[in-house]
Amino acid sequence: MLYSLFEEQLQREAEQNAQRAEAGTESFAESLSYFPPAAERDHGPRRYLSLLERAAAAVTIPVIGSLNGITPDSWARYGRSMQDAGAAAIELNIYYLPGDPRIRGRDVEQRHLDIMAWVKDAVTVPVAVKLSPYFSATGEMARRLDEAGADGLVLFNRFLQPDIEPETLTLVRTPSLSTAAECRLPLTWIMLLRGNIGASLAASTGVESATEVIKYLLAGADVVMTTSALLRHGPEYTAVLLDGLREWMERRGFTTLDEVRGTLAVPVNIDGTARERADYVSAIQGADTAAYGPW
Numbered sequence: 629m630l631y632s633l634f635e636e637q638l639q640r641e642a643e644q645n646a647q648r649a650e651a652g653t654e655s656f657a658e659s660l661s662y663f664p665p666a667a668e669r670d671h672g673p674r675r676y677l678s679l680l681e682r683a684a685a686a687v688t689i690p691v692i693g694s695l696n697g698i699t700p701d702s703w704a705r706y707g708r709s710m711q712d713a714g715a716a717a718i719e720l721n722i723y724y725l726p727g728d729p730r731i732r733g734r735d736v737e738q739r740h741l742d743i744m745a746w747v748k749d750a751v752t753v754p755v756a757v758k759l760s761p762y763f764s765a766t767g768e769m770a771r772r773l774d775e776a777g778a779d780g781l782v783l784f785n786r787f788l789q790p791d792i793e794p795e796t797l798t799l800v801r802t803p804s805l806s807t808a809a810e811c812r813l814p815l816t817w818i819m820l821l822r823g824n825i826g827a828s829l830a831a832s833t834g835v836e837s838a839t840e841v842i843k844y845l846l847a848g849a850d851v852v853m854t855t856s857a858l859l860r861h862g863p864e865y866t867a868v869l870l871d872g873l874r875e876w877m878e879r880r881g882f883t884t885l886d887e888v889r890g891t892l893a894v895p896v897n898i899d900g901t902a903r904e905r906a907d908y909v910s911a912i913q914g915a916d917t918a919a920y921g922p923w
Contacts, residue, residue: 629692629694629719629853630676630679630680630683630691630692630693630694631694632694632695632696632719632721633672633673633676633693633694633695633696633706633710634672634696634697635695635696635697635698635699635703636697637672637673637676638673638697638706640672673706673709676693677709677710677713678713680693680710680713680714680715681713681714683714684713684714684715684716685714690716690717691714691715691716692715692716692717692718692719692756693707693710693711693713693715693717693718693719694718694719694720694721694758695707695710695718695719695720695721695747696721696722696723697721697722697723697743698722698723698724698739699739699743703720703743703746703747704746704747704749704750705750707746707747707750707751707755708750708751710751711751711752711753715753716753716754717753717754717755717756717779717780718747718751718753718754718755718756719755719756719757719758719782720743720744720747720755720756720757720758721758721782721785722739722740722743722757722758722759722760722785723785723787724736724739724740724760725760725787733763733764736763737763737769737772740757740759740769740773741772741773741776744757744773744776744777744778745776745777748777754779754780755777755778755779755780756778756779756780756781756782756827756828756830757773757778757780757781757782758781758782758784758785758832759773759781759782759783759784759785760784760785760787761783761784761813761814761817762787766817767817767820767821767824767900770817770821770825770827771824771825773827774825774826774827778827779827779828780827780828780829780830780850781821781825781827781828781829781830782830782832782853783814783817783818783821783829783830783831783832783833784813784814784817784832784833785832786806786810786833788801788803789804805855805856805859805860806833806834806835806836806855806856807834807836807856808834808835808836808837808839808840809834810833810834811831811833811834811835811840811843811844812834813833814831814832814833814834814844815831815843815844815847816904818831818844818847818848818849818893819847819848819892819893819894820893820894820900820904821848822847822848822890822893822894823848823890823893823895823896824896824900828850828851829848829849829850829851830849830850830851830852830853831844831847831849831851831852831853832853832854835852835853835854835856835857835869836854836856836857836860837857837869837872838868838869838870838871838872838873838875838876839872840852840854841854841869841872841873842872842873842876842888845873845885845888845889846888846889846890846891846892847890847892847893848889848890848892848893849889850889854869857869
């Protein structure tokens, strides 16, 4: 998986091209067909596609491109460009925090469906949608995307959560790397969704060691993703994660990943809502018993 190409980069490229084309009309009659030479363009999108093409040619594993934005404009065109550059699949990293309290929940959901439909119509490679956990009914949203043709769901996106510096009265907008404690929310939803949708489930967030990889697989993830661990320890840390997974599988008697996947997922014939409520009550009772004795 490559890093994301941002919608803002695409918009900047389009605006600069339009400005240059408009400036050209003042001097050249033929400027209606003028397009700025490659050397004069914003290199963000072009550099990304070049990297994608070179990566796809250099390695034997699939290379996945990623688009990060909130509106359907340009997504289809650049999704196709990624496919043409050699992307084996495309991730739609829909980073959208509806801060306006007048925005309706159904409109937020429809935005996700529209973006996916635009890209799906333009490409033939698999398309995955990276979701946030902040839907009123995350399970239903996953099902709707699945039914609309999503090939995979990535759980979950992490929104920037600014901090406040009291002494300087300023906002601190520094992105933070995820920690292992953050894997619990994706774990919960992967356990609930496993077997209930046809789309593949990719686990993201909180993968710091082989332990988190194992947890996600037991929950039912088809694949496990990590960025923070590799930023902390370097790309060679991938071998540490894989070695840890192999050692655990051998120790526990597993011979294939299929034997591991979904071992602890909520069975399809079980009411997930009732199961989660029962687990909650049981956990509270256990905590109270430990502190104060039996109810």
